[in-house]
Every structure is written in C-alpha cells, then in structure tokens.
Amino acid sequence: MKDDVKDRNAPQSPARRRLLAGGAAAGGLLGAGALGLSGGLKAARAATAPAAADSLPPAVPDWTRYLGAGVDAHPYGMPSEHEAKVVRRSVEWLTATRESSVNFTPLYALDGFVTPNGLCFERHHGGLAEVDPAEHRLMIHGLVDRPLLFTVEDLKRFPQENRFYFLECAANSGMEWHGAQLNGVQYTHGMVHCVQYTGVSLRTLLKEVGLKDKAAWVLAEGADAAAMTRSIPLEKALDDCLVAYSMNGERLRPEQGYPIRLVVPGWEGNTWVKWLRRLELGDQPWYQREETSKYTDLLPNGKARMFTWVMDAKSVITSPAPELPMQQEGPVVIKGLAWSGHGAIKRVDVTVDGGINWQTAQLHGPVLPKCLTRFTFDWVWDGKPALLQSRCIDETGYVQPTMAALQEKRGVNSIYHNNSIQTWQINENGSVENVRLG
Amino acid sequence: MSVWDKARWATLLTATALSLAMLGGLSVHPARAAEQRYGLGTPATPEEIAGWNIDVRPDGLGLPEGSGSVADGEQIFLERCAACHGEFGEGAGRFPVLMGGQGTLDKAAPVKTIGSYWPYASTVWDYVHRAMPFGDAESLSADETYAVVAYLLNINDIVGDDFVLTKENLPKIVMPNAKGFFTMDAPEFQPYEPCMKDCKKEVKVIGHARVIDVTPDKPAGAGVE
Numbered sequence: 166m167k168d169d170v171k172d173r174n175a176p177q178s179p180a181r182r183r184l185l186a187g188g189a190a191a192g193g194l195l196g197a198g199a200l201g202l203s204g205g206l207k208a209a210r211a212a213t214a215p216a217a218a219d220s221l222p223p224a225v226p227d228w229t230r231y232l233g234a235g236v237d238a239h240p241y242g243m244p245s246e247h248e249a250k251v252v253r254r255s256v257e258w259l260t261a262t263r264e265s266s267v268n269f270t271p272l273y274a275l276d277g278f279v280t281p282n283g284l285c286f287e288r289h290h291g292g293l294a295e296v297d298p299a300e301h302r303l304m305i306h307g308l309v310d311r312p313l314l315f316t317v318e319d320l321k322r323f324p325q326e327n328r329f330y331f332l333e334c335a336a337n338s339g340m341e342w343h344g345a346q347l348n349g350v351q352y353t354h355g356m357v358h359c360v361q362y363t364g365v366s367l368r369t370l371l372k373e374v375g376l377k378d379k380a381a382w383v384l385a386e387g388a389d390a391a392a393m394t395r396s397i398p399l400e401k402a403l404d405d406c407l408v409a410y411s412m413n414g415e416r417l418r419p420e421q422g423y424p425i426r427l428v429v430p431g432w433e434g435n436t437w438v439k440w441l442r443r444l445e446l447g448d449q450p451w452y453q454r455e456e457t458s459k460y461t462d463l464l465p466n467g468k469a470r471m472f473t474w475v476m477d478a479k480s481v482i483t484s485p486a487p488e489l490p491m492q493q494e495g496p497v498v499i500k501g502l503a504w505s506g507h508g509a510i511k512r513v514d515v516t517v518d519g520g521i522n523w524q525t526a527q528l529h530g531p532v533l534p535k536c537l538t539r540f541t542f543d544w545v546w547d548g549k550p551a552l553l554q555s556r557c558i559d560e561t562g563y564v565q566p567t568m569a570a571l572q573e574k575r576g577v578n579s580i581y582h583n584n585s586i587q588t589w590q591i592n593e594n595g596s597v598e599n600v601r602l603g
Numbered sequence: 604m605s606v607w608d609k610a611r612w613a614t615l616l617t618a619t620a621l622s623l624a625m626l627g628g629l630s631v632h633p634a635r636a637a638e639q640r641y642g643l644g645t646p647a648t649p650e651e652i653a654g655w656n657i658d659v660r661p662d663g664l665g666l667p668e669g670s671g672s673v674a675d676g677e678q679i680f681l682e683r684c685a686a687c688h689g690e691f692g693e694g695a696g697r698f699p700v701l702m703g704g705q706g707t708l709d710k711a712a713p714v715k716t717i718g719s720y721w722p723y724a725s726t727v728w729d730y731v732h733r734a735m736p737f738g739d740a741e742s743l744s745a746d747e748t749y750a751v752v753a754y755l756l757n758i759n760d761i762v763g764d765d766f767v768l769t770k771e772n773l774p775k776i777v778m779p780n781a782k783g784f785f786t787m788d789a790p791e792f793q794p795y796e797p798c799m800k801d802c803k804k805e806v807k808v809i810g811h812a813r814v815i816d817v818t819p820d821k822p823a824g825a826g827v828e
C-alpha cells in the first residue's frame with residue numbers, strides 16, 4: 166500500500182498514466198453494478214470516499230499536470246466513464262424474448278426535463294428494425310384524394326415543427342398494481358422519456374394527400390418485424406401529431422424509430438409508431454392486436470376499457486430513490502418529475518410523512534404541456550425514518566390519485582395506466598425502498 | 604370519443620393557412636389557402652399499395668381470397684407455431700397462451716387468450732399474417748393463414764373440427780368476448796382541491812418491494828436488513 170502511494174506520487178510518462186487510468190476505468194465498470202442499489206448509510210459514504218488522496222488539495226491531480234487526449238478521441242462524444250452505471254436496464258423475467266421486450270430509463274440519475282437520446286427507454290415488439298432511409302418510404306393511402314409515397318427527404322422539405330413531448334408507455338408502473346414490487350425508480354417509472362422532436366405536422370401531410378369526406382380514422386403502421394399498428398382517430402391526427410425525423414437535435418436513434426416515427430402528444434407510447442411506413446385513412450377503427458388484446462384495461466367485473474389513449478397526470482420522486490440512498494443527515498434536495506397527457510402541470514405537492522401533511526414543491530421551467538416537468542423540494546433530513554411521496558395536479562384540475570383510489574376504480578388487473586402516487590420509505594440507515602401504504 | 608367534425612377541420616385548415624400566409628408574407632385568399640399543397644411525394648401505385656396494405660378489419664375489409672381448414676391449420680401450427688405456443692396453444696415458457704381462460708376475466712388471475720379475450724376473429728387473421736411466426740413475418744400464405752386461424756378458433760371451441768374458414772365466413776364469427784369492451788364516456792376522476800394538512804391520522808406500510816426481491820442487478824450483500 167505504501168509503495169502504491171509512493172508510485173502514485175512519482176512522475177510518470179503520459180503513456181504509463183493512460184495505462185493506469187485504463188485499469189482504473191475497467192475497475193470502475195466492474196464495480197458499477199454494485200453502486201446502483203447498494204443500501205445503507207455506511208455503504209453510501211464509502212462509495213463517495215476519494216479513491217486517491219493524491220488528487221485532492223493540496224495535491225495537483227494527474228489531469229491537471231498531464232495533457233489529455235486530443236480532439237477526435239471520441240468523434241461521437243460519450244459520457245464520462247465514471248457514469249458508466251447510468252444506462253438503460255431491463256427486467257429479464259418480464260418478457261419471453263429480448264426482441265419483444267422493454268428496458269427502462271435511469272430516471273434517478275437525470276436532471277432537468279430532457280432525456281438524453283441514448284437513455285430513452287426501448288420497447289420493441291419485433292426487435293430493433295435497422296432501416297436504410299434511402300430504401301424507406303411513408304405511404305399514405307385509403308380514403309384520400311391522392312395516395313402518395315414520401316421519401317424521408319420529401320418529409321424534410323415540409324414546414325418544420327420543433328416540440329418537446331414526454332412519451333410514456335401505457336404499462337409504465339404496470340408491475341406495481343398488486344403491491345410494491347420493483348425496488349428502483351428506474352424500474353417502477355422508467356418507461357417514460359422526454360425529448361424535443363423535429364418533424365412535419367401530420368395535419369400538413371394529410372392535407373397534401375387530401376381527405377375523403379368519410380375519413381375518420383388513421384391506421385399507423387411500422388416497418389419493423391411486428392409491422393406494429395394502431396388506429397388513431399382523425400381528430401387527434403389533425404390536432405398535434407407529428408411525423409418526426411429528429412430528437413434532441415439529431416436524427417432519431419434506431420431504437421426510437423429511425424428514420425421516422427409518429428409523435429402522438431400525451432397519448433400512450435404504443436400509439437407513437439416507430440419506423441413509420443404507412444398511414445391509411447378509413448371510416449372506422451381496425452381493432453388491431455395492440456388495441457384489443459393489449460393496451461386495454463381489464464376491470465374487476467371482467468369488462469375492459471378500450472381506447473384509453475391519454476396518459477393521466479403522474480409524478481414521482483427520482484431522488485432520493487432506492488438507487489440513491491441518503492448520504493447524511495441535513496439538507497437534501499428532493500427531486501422529481503411530473504407530467505400529464507392532458508396539458509401542463511400546474512402544481513406538485515410533496516409529503517415526507519406518508520401523506521399526513523403536504524407542501525408545495527418548486528416547478529422548474531419551462532413548464533410545457535404534455536412534457537416532463539422537473540420539480541424540487543428543499544428538505545432537511547433529521548436521520549429518522551420518513552415516507553416520501555409526490556402528488557401532481559395538471560391544468561385541468563386532475564389530481565394524481567393514490568393507489569387505493571385507483572384500485573377502487575380499476576381493481577388490480579388492468580396492467581396499463583397506473584398513474585398512482587409512489588411511496589419511498591427512507592430508513593434510519595439511509596436506505597430507500599419502494600413500499601405500499603395501506 | 605367525439606365524432607369527426609367537418610366544420611372544425613375547415614376552421615383548422617383556414618387557420619393554418621392564414622398563419623402560414625402571414626409568416627411568409629404571402630397574400631392568399633383563405634378559401635384558396637385551404638387547397639394549398641406543397642406538391643411533394645410521388646403517387647403510390649395500386650401495386651405498391653397492395654404490397655403493404657395488409658390490414659384486416661372486423662367487417663372483413665382487407666381479407667384476401669382464400670380458405671383453410673382446421674385440419675390443415677393443425678399441421679401448420681405444429682410446424683410453425685407450437686415451439687413457442689405449445690401444441691394446443693397452451694403456451695411454452697413465457698410465450699403467450701392462445702387457448703382457454705374463458706370465465707376467468709373477472710377472477711383474481713384472469714387468463715387473456717384469443718378465446719377468452721380477443722373481441723374479433725379478424726384481429727387474429729391480421730396479426731398472424733402480419734407478425735407471425737415470430738421472426739418470420741408475412742411468410743404464411745393467405746390459405747395457410749386461414750388454416751392457422753381456423754385451428755386457433757377450434758382449440759378455443761369457437762368452431763368445430765370440420766370447419767373451413769373463408770373470406771366470406773370470417774367476418775360472421777362471433778367471438779366469446781365480443782361484448783367485453785367499452786369506451787369511457789366520462790373522466791375517471793373529477794377535479795378537486797386536495798388536503799394539505801392533517802390529512803389522515805395514521806400511516807401504515809403494508810408492502811415492501813425489498814421483501815418480494817425480484818429487482819434485477821441486486822448486488823450481493825447489498826440491501827439493509
């Protein structure tokens with residue numbers, strides 16, 4: 166150990182330094198998984214202890230003394246190796262295959278309201294379609310005056326819209342109906358993301374093909390191996406839908422539908438057809454698999470709600486969370502996200518005693534409709550057990566329900582549209598866990 | 604669901620055209636503006652549309668000519684489908700169960716299958732043709748699809764062993780759960796002003812995710828007991 170310290174203090178060539186740094190990076194990666202859910206105040210404190218005292222003042226760290234890598238070391242920039250644990254993660258037992266499956270956005274590690282493209286959760290029904298944009302077309306046909314084929318380049322020549330929207334899978338929090346099940350906000354709430362989309366208004370495209378009088382529904386179809394389809398009422402298609410080709414300023418990621426996807430603001434993610442290849446106009450819905458056998462909400466009486474497209478108002482505290490145990494007593498910023506498919510978030514309240522008393526949190530702008538909204542609440546932790554919840558209200562006055570209120574309406578078997586209030590229990594040792602209140 | 608309203612569409616179009624015109628400094632008469640197009644895209648030919656237009660509706664619109672028997676369907680199912688769905692649609696591993704479950708929808712553990720849950724036979728035809736077999740989509744011919752769907756209806760006691768499914772009789776099939784769905788005509792919750800102070804007397808924790816212990820990436824030795 167002493168030798169090690171001595172060695173660290175000795176001058177070294179940049180090559181030797183890089184070698185050492187590489188070793189440290191590999192160690193960091195291996196240890197990354199353990200950081201995610203480690204509980205306990207001691208563990209948390211150990212994790213934040215400095216790895217090498219020779220970088221702290223008054224010492225001059227290596228990165229201050231030696232030159233770093235030149236430009237183009239990473240032509241497409243990547244996050245710091247110290248953030249290697251911040252990745253999408255999946256729950257293997259949830260699905261039969263990896264191709265028809267889902268993973269989750271690491272909400273606990275994010276700030277602001279914009280999700281980085283590479284962290285937006287994935288949901289595929291037939292695997293990730295790798296589409297060559299030159300060989301891709303959008304076909305619009307059916308009850309139209311002029312059935313047309315558009316190239317991606319054609320679509321970029323239409324007037325452009327740039328809009329932020331959240332996208333939430335209807336099954337987000339779907340594993341929590343029967344009780345607190347997954348111990349991490351990434352898993353309980355990570356089927357949501359929020360990016361800025363660039364594209365053409367669907368209204369503009371429908372005007373281009375011309376609508377027949379009887380046209381009342383649009384069938385959107387993907388070019389993936391599931392040829393995923395959803396029926397969308399024309400009223401919504403003409404309202405605020407987009408055919409997007411970019412997200413957060415760059416072309417769509419393949420896993421988000423490259424080269425084009427449908428954007429259906431405020432509606433369940435399944436309607437946002439990726440790898441969009443076809444829009445058909447018809448006079449009635451098609452009752453496709455994803456709007457009958459799936460994405461319908463079974464009630465206790467055996468009947469199921471159908472066409473429940475809008476994602477109701479929902480919020481969650483993203484820190485502290487099971488992945489982010491309490492570090493120490495004293496000041497702490499409670500952070501979270503709120504969103505509503507009906508419009509803008511008006512207010513978020515936070516409780517630290519399981520809902521006996523509530524206080525209003527601060528909203529951080531921009532507060533946009535159908536968009537994630539960041540909230541914070543400054544708190545002082547006294548080191549005692551606490552029960553944290555957030556509750557949002559949207560501009561229509563809708564109040565996020567408790568799980569008990571939701572179950573009264575829906576029972577426990579509806580799978581989809583669980584927008585209930587989430588509880589995190591803070592234990593005396595600083596660990597944070599997903600609990601259900603009675 | 605509100606009905607499509609022509610008047611609103613006209614207003615919307617005019618408004619869009621007006622704002623476009625103002626932005627571009629153009630003077631376009633509102634009535635003409637509704638007709639404004641960009642002239643982009645190329646006509647889709649009937650042949651091109653036919654290749655991609657594979658959707659089928661409950662009234663049979665979109666069904667191709669063809670037919671298939673339960674017996675033929677059983678053979679195809681055994682070769683192409685049973686590896687995942689089981690020989691009788693009972694499901695293998697976590698792959699979907701395709702038969703049974705009738706009478707369970709209002710029970711504690713509902714089993715949602717083609718027979719117990721799916722409202723329309725057309726959806727089965729559409730989905731089998733569009734996305735199955737998993738990993739070899741659109742590989743079944745029209746006749747093969749009719750046959751597989753006939754077999755799936757048969758193992759759910761919806762048609763007899765000698766049944767031959769056709770373009771003509773498919774839309775007439777009434778699925779057991781055809782009346783099992785409804786659309787919401789009112790909001791689930793009404794707005795209200797929530798309580799902020801002394802909202803309840805006590806708080807009780809009734810469940811812990813940690814106890815269920817199904818969270819992935821749980822490091823060895825982590826967690827506080």
